[in-house]
Amino acid sequence: MTETRIRPEALLPTAEVELSDAKGEARQVSLRGTLTFAGAADIWSRIRTGTATLKEGDEIDFDVSQAGAIDGGTMALLVHLRGELAARGVRAEFTGAAEPIQALIHLYKGDIDATKRKKRKAESLLAHVGRATVQFFEEVQGVLGFFGSAVLAAFGLLREPRTGNWKAILPTMERSGADAVPIVVLINFLVGFVMGFQGATQLKQFGANLYVADLVGLSVTRELGPLMTAIILCGRSGAAFAAELGSMCVSEEIDALRTMGFGPIRYLVLPRMVALMLVLPLLTLLGDLMGMLGGLVVGISSLGLTFGGYLFETQKAVSMWDVFSGLIKSVVFAMAISLISCQQGFATTGGAEGVGRRTTASVVSILFALIILDAGFTMFFHAFNL
Amino acid sequence: MPPFIRVSNLTMGWGDVILQRNLTFQVDRGDVFAILGGSGCGKSTLLRYLIGLETPLSGEIVIDGLGRPNLEVGRPPFGVMFQSGALFGSLTVGENIGLSLEQWTPLSHDAIGAIVRAKLRLVGLDGAENKLPSELSGGMKKRAAIARALALEPPLVFLDEPSAGLDPVSAVELDELILTLNQVLGLTVVLVTHELPSIFKIARRCIMLDKQTKSILAEGDPCDLRDNSAEPRVREFFNRLAKRA
Ligand SMILES: Nc1ncnc2c1ncn2[C@@H]1O[C@H](COP(=O)(O)OP(=O)(O)O)[C@@H](O)[C@H]1O
Ligand SMILES: [Mg+2]
Numbered sequence: 010m011t012e013t014r015i016r017p018e019a020l021l022p023t024a025e026v027e028l029s030d031a032k033g034e035a036r037q038v039s040l041r042g043t044l045t046f047a048g049a050a051d052i053w054s055r056i057r058t059g060t061a062t063l064k065e066g067d068e069i070d071f072d073v074s075q076a077g078a079i080d081g082g083t084m085a086l087l088v089h090l091r092g093e094l095a096a097r098g099v100r101a102e103f104t105g106a107a108e109p110i111q112a113l114i115h116l117y118k119g120d121i122d123a124t125k126r127k128k129r130k131a132e133s134l135l136a137h138v139g140r141a142t143v144q145f146f147e148e149v150q151g152v153l154g155f156f157g158s159a160v161l162a163a164f165g166l167l168r169e170p171r172t173g174n175w176k177a178i179l180p181t182m183e184r185s186g187a188d189a190v191p192i193v194v195l196i197n198f199l200v201g202f203v204m205g206f207q208g209a210t211q212l213k214q215f216g217a218n219l220y221v222a223d224l225v226g227l228s229v230t231r232e233l234g235p236l237m238t239a240i241i242l243c244g245r246s247g248a249a250f251a252a253e254l255g256s257m258c259v260s261e262e263i264d265a266l267r268t269m270g271f272g273p274i275r276y277l278v279l280p281r282m283v284a285l286m287l288v289l290p291l292l293t294l295l296g297d298l299m300g301m302l303g304g305l306v307v308g309i310s311s312l313g314l315t316f317g318g319y320l321f322e323t324q325k326a327v328s329m330w331d332v333f334s335g336l337i338k339s340v341v342f343a344m345a346i347s348l349i350s351c352q353q354g355f356a357t358t359g360g361a362e363g364v365g366r367r368t369t370a371s372v373v374s375i376l377f378a379l380i381i382l383d384a385g386f387t388m389f390f391h392a393f394n395l
Numbered sequence: 396m397p398p399f400i401r402v403s404n405l406t407m408g409w410g411d412v413i414l415q416r417n418l419t420f421q422v423d424r425g426d427v428f429a430i431l432g433g434s435g436c437g438k439s440t441l442l443r444y445l446i447g448l449e450t451p452l453s454g455e456i457v458i459d460g461l462g463r464p465n466l467e468v469g470r471p472p473f474g475v476m477f478q479s480g481a482l483f484g485s486l487t488v489g490e491n492i493g494l495s496l497e498q499w500t501p502l503s504h505d506a507i508g509a510i511v512r513a514k515l516r517l518v519g520l521d522g523a524e525n526k527l528p529s530e531l532s533g534g535m536k537k538r539a540a541i542a543r544a545l546a547l548e549p550p551l552v553f554l555d556e557p558s559a560g561l562d563p564v565s566a567v568e569l570d571e572l573i574l575t576l577n578q579v580l581g582l583t584v585v586l587v588t589h590e591l592p593s594i595f596k597i598a599r600r601c602i603m604l605d606k607q608t609k610s611i612l613a614e615g616d617p618c619d620l621r622d623n624s625a626e627p628r629v630r631e632f633f634n635r636l637a638k639r640a
Contacts, residue, residue: 172498261481268446269495270470
């Protein structure tokens, strides 16, 4: 058997909290041994629970005269605890510190006056709602202001077409348009399919099977095709634009561009806007076709319609204007997507995290704007019997 | 001859925060002018005001007798190297440098390529033309950014800590380059720097910003300030840096 060696008491890392009664003076936290970060969790909880009963006006000493050594992490925690106590009106001071520990205390600012800090009051619900509302209108104002600048930049560009960043348009169209084709095809097909299916179960009851073509054709061309495709583009290109411009913003690239005499709106925003305004109607057209194809598949497979019959009915129900009005919408949607995403990108501050925040914000704002615009269009077309 | 840059009573800040108050100084044509001061005292921000990226709370900035640079119209008469380099991440180094040549000169593609290569050689980055900025080290990015700032042969450049992060040899080479451009082409240089050797070697005049008093602590020839300044903090600044350097 080996003899258990008893380590000197001074080396056991402990923190003992001695709280004597009200008239006693020996209120102190005795810190002993080599205090390292590894044992800090224990010290932390001991001091916290030990001092929980102290009241405003009390005083307590952090006695470090027995401490062999303290590492930086532990010191940071001790200083933090001291600050916490001070916030409750309890005065705590380090005492008995040897030279090296005193230097450490100074380094972590444990020797400055930790005056009672005022706790910030939590914001009331009403104030929170109020602030959020004001923020919302500021965002709207920001987008409208940005729209104004974009229009001005566009006029400037018309005066000097040579200064345009024309060669950025095609690659942007490719990224936003061509690469989005598969998902546009899939989603619109499924939307048409599901709508056909839901409609079919209803229409079957009245023996009006054939009208599924009208239902799908009209809702896809007028509403769902443009809206769904715009939502897809919002998730793809809207988010991408906000992130691209946002990271350019935080890395001072936009500022550099400006000092080189390139207007960032002219150089970065207009090409993206033009590209989306060209690409979204095309994608919408594709989406319309795919939606109707989805309806056709339902019609043939579960309603017993013929290919020719479905097509003929669609042709009868869906006019050129139905398709065209959807395309008009899509152009406006494209403008909204590019404007909001670029505006959010330009408003980015605060490093990589800021870029993430703005990207999320831009997608949410765009979705909101799309729904509002769509409702506006529907009411407008309805009011004028279009 | 009127000064190239004249700043009078410039106050910088945002909202209720004031960063520096009532700055007044001027930079003469052909000067190498250094902006000194501790971290966070507003040196980079002062450059942003000088190049027209920020609007002064009060005071006046006149560059080349024309007032505050208006970045919305045309091309400003200076080149800028930002502290971070701010190279365009989606373009190659060569394209970064060629961008303003393409926009603002009628030069052909070949000619632009030749100028780009010459500028890269100037800053010691031969052959980095087709690299993307993300493939460069911090010091290389800075040098590429200097090449970009010099692309259009501006009469004035603003350099934010050009030699920070460079190895000692490249730093000395860069100092020599700046000095040569200044002497041979008469290029006016306004730079922010911490490198004491380069301050003494190339800067003919300097201002030192102070964070506490939010004002200019000293102004003049750096060597002169080091030896004769009445302000102890100025001598301390030079000597403290000197000890490390
Ligand atoms: N747009 C801004 N809004 C608020 N504070 C800013 C802004 N830009 C810079 N600052 C602050 O101004 C101070 C000076 O920054 P800077 O000029 O970069 O210092 P330096 O002298 O090290 O170059 C910093 O504390 C920085 O956080
Ligand atoms: Mg700086």
